[in-house]
Amino acid sequence: MTASDPAVTRFVETRQFLDQIKTRVGTVVVGQDVVVERVLIALLTSGHLLLQGVPGLAKTLLVAAVSKTVDLAFARIQFTIDLLPSDIVGSEILDQKTHEFRIHKGPIFTNLLLADEINRAAPKVQSALLEAMQERRVTIGNQNFALPAPFLVIATQNPVEQAGTFELPEAQLDRFMLLHRLGYLDPEDEKEVLRRNTRLGVKREGKGAVARTEFDVLDGQDKGSADQLVRAMEDVQEVHVSETFIEHVIEIVNRTRNHPLLELGCSPRAGISLVKASRARALIHGRDYVVPEDLFALAEDVILHRIRLSYEAVAEGHTSQRVLQEILTEVAQ
Amino acid sequence: MRALIALLLTVALAAQARDQRTASVGMRAFVEQIVIPGTQLEPAPSKFGAPVVVRVVKTWPHGEQLRYDLEWVGFEEGTFNLLDYLVRRDGSTKEGLEPITVEVTSVLPPGDLEPGDLEPKTSERLGGYSTLQVVVAVAWGIGLVLILFVGRRRKPRTAPPETPATLADRLRPLVERVQGGAASDAQKAELERLLVAFWRERLDLGDVKAVDAIVAIKRHEQAGALLRQVEAWLHMPNPPRDVDVQHLLAPYRSVTADRFPPEAG
Numbered sequence: 001m002t003a004s005d006p007a008v009t010r011f012v013e014t015r016q017f018l019d020q021i022k023t024r025v026g027t028v029v030v031g032q033d034v035v036v037e038r039v040l041i042a043l044l045t046s047g048h049l050l051l052q053g054v055p056g057l058a059k060t061l062l063v064a065a066v067s068k069t070v071d072l073a074f075a076r077i078q079f080t081i082d083l084l085p086s087d088i089v090g091s092e093i094l095d096q097k098t099h100e101f102r103i104h105k106g107p108i109f110t111n112l113l114l115a116d117e118i119n120r121a122a123p124k125v126q127s128a129l130l131e132a133m134q135e136r137r138v139t140i141g142n143q144n145f146a147l148p149a150p151f152l153v154i155a156t157q158n159p160v161e162q163a164g165t166f167e168l169p170e171a172q173l174d175r176f177m178l179l180h181r182l183g184y185l186d187p188e189d190e191k192e193v194l195r196r197n198t199r200l201g202v203k204r205e206g207k208g209a210v211a212r213t214e215f216d217v218l219d220g221q222d223k224g225s226a227d228q229l230v231r232a233m234e235d236v237q238e239v240h241v242s243e244t245f246i247e248h249v250i251e252i253v254n255r256t257r258n259h260p261l262l263e264l265g266c267s268p269r270a271g272i273s274l275v276k277a278s279r280a281r282a283l284i285h286g287r288d289y290v291v292p293e294d295l296f297a298l299a300e301d302v303i304l305h306r307i308r309l310s311y312e313a314v315a316e317g318h319t320s321q322r323v324l325q326e327i328l329t330e331v332a333q
Numbered sequence: 334m335r336a337l338i339a340l341l342l343t344v345a346l347a348a349q350a351r352d353q354r355t356a357s358v359g360m361r362a363f364v365e366q367i368v369i370p371g372t373q374l375e376p377a378p379s380k381f382g383a384p385v386v387v388r389v390v391k392t393w394p395h396g397e398q399l400r401y402d403l404e405w406v407g408f409e410e411g412t413f414n415l416l417d418y419l420v421r422r423d424g425s426t427k428e429g430l431e432p433i434t435v436e437v438t439s440v441l442p443p444g445d446l447e448p449g450d451l452e453p454k455t456s457e458r459l460g461g462y463s464t465l466q467v468v469v470a471v472a473w474g475i476g477l478v479l480i481l482f483v484g485r486r487r488k489p490r491t492a493p494p495e496t497p498a499t500l501a502d503r504l505r506p507l508v509e510r511v512q513g514g515a516a517s518d519a520q521k522a523e524l525e526r527l528l529v530a531f532w533r534e535r536l537d538l539g540d541v542k543a544v545d546a547i548v549a550i551k552r553h554e555q556a557g558a559l560l561r562q563v564e565a566w567l568h569m570p571n572p573p574r575d576v577d578v579q580h581l582l583a584p585y586r587s588v589t590a591d592r593f594p595p596e597a598g
């Protein structure tokens with residue numbers, strides 16, 4: 001490839017587009033570069049992302065910021081115990097004027113859906129959402145509707161407060177391509193958050209004013225187009241995956257299946273997700289080919305929620321995280 | 334075939350049957366598996382002072398006849414026909430039947446109805462149990478000594494466990510295969526992992542997460558250059574022509590475990 005090669009030009013443009021998203025999101029979300037990267041990976045591969053972290057880590061802000069930087073429709077659903085499937089998918093409503101039923105589409109008809117605290121909803125609501133995530137279609141009444149493209153669900157769950165929650169079963173967790181665990185910010189990043197917060201000021205509205213929030217910062221900024229996103233998604237498909245890389249993936253996946261401490265190893269979907277996510281990461285890092293670093297960087301987010309420790313291993317005090325790290329270390333030994 | 338099986342069964346049962354035709358006064362005796370022609374027999378109504386009492390224990394069909402298990406007890410010395418104490422259930426006669434003769438004997442002389450006097454007898458020597466205990470203990474001790482010192486097979490000498498191949502040992506043949514152009518994709522993948530492991534060990538990155546270790550190795554001047562070139566050779570769709578695998582892997586062909594001692598991070 002040469003610099004005048006159209007493919008190279010397009011590749012450079014895609015990389016610039018992705019860098020712009022990261023930069024724009026970085027203006028409001030501090031110190032969450034890895035999470036931004038994971039959101040982009042999910043966006044580029046049409047995978048779904050589950051974010052696990054305590055409240056107040058800017059999960060909602062992050063997703064809202066991404067939607068604003070790429071000009072995508074964004075909706076947020078706060079999951080609660082009394083939520084119904086029709087609250088998400090939509091329902092048939094009797095029109096008083098025409099005396100006919102009309103379709104009322106639910107908030108799922110969007111590009112970027114934030115399912116906040118997904119484990120608070122009843123299993124039937126979770127399964128309604130997860131079914132839509134899988135099939136990218138929903139049925140209201142007798143009619144079947146395709147969801148907008150791109151369609152991405154970013155769900156969150158709080159790992160600490162478990163009272164009154166419904167834990168997602170393994171089969172449903174498997175639908176999420178990535179499960180990223182958010183941690184607290186570094187002290188330096190946290191200082192920057194506080195400094196930026198002091199500079200937000202107020203926003204005039206009519207005769208009054210309200211304090212500006214981080215959500216207001218992105219208003220009026222340049223947006224990337226959906227076309228650019230589609231091109232980037234196409235470029236991900238052009239990222240080269242070598243046979244050697246596939247050998248690495250198979251090695252890791254098989255080791256999870258044969259590990260004595262694991263009751264449940266990786267599904268074939270895990271291997272597919274590893275390759276898909278690695279291709280997107282390679283593109284974000286400016287490569288048109290995947291390398292083992294992509295694999296090892298994403299292994300925890302792709303694999304950890306798909307494996308389950310045996311009863312004996314739990315009793316002996318092992319953790320999935322440590323077992324996976326052992327597997328990844330042993331692979332390179 | 335059925336008849337043969339029935340015959341065999343009959344012979345087998347008859348072989349086990351008791352045929353006690355003699356018993357002392359008051360003792361139970363059995364006459365089993367006896368075949369008596371005609372209709373079913375049952376004990377005759379009991380009469381006070383009867384010298385023999387007969388009980389029909391069990392009855393089986395035996396072709397057109399019946400087979401009986403009889404239990405009898407004699408109360409007077411003498412010879413008796415058990416048929417005299419049985420009657421046909423349908424009231425028919427027992428003519429033509431062969432007598433079932435039994436003999437009741439007495440262990441006491443005739444007319445002697447009182448038990449004899451007890452004869453004095455010396456008791457057994459006390460302490461038999463203690464002697465038995467000593468004998469058993471000695472036998473047990475001898476057995477233990479025999480088990481411990483006599484006839485015990487010597488444990489065969491096992492070969493010392495093989496020391497796991499060092500990274501260097503595993504690296505060399507792979508490098509030779511790759512340089513010879515005979516390596517499969519799986520072997521190339523293993524070579525790449527071993528190179529990472531080799532440098533991970535050398536840079537003392539054992540406790541670091543796998544991805545962080547790779548990043549650290551790539552930052553290292555010598556290891557980074559190697560790893561990037563190996564990556565380019567193995568993973569790029571069109572590997573650059575200036576990647577000389579032969580030259581790149583040459584140092585690892587003769588590497589030994591002690592030639593590259595781990596260095597501080």
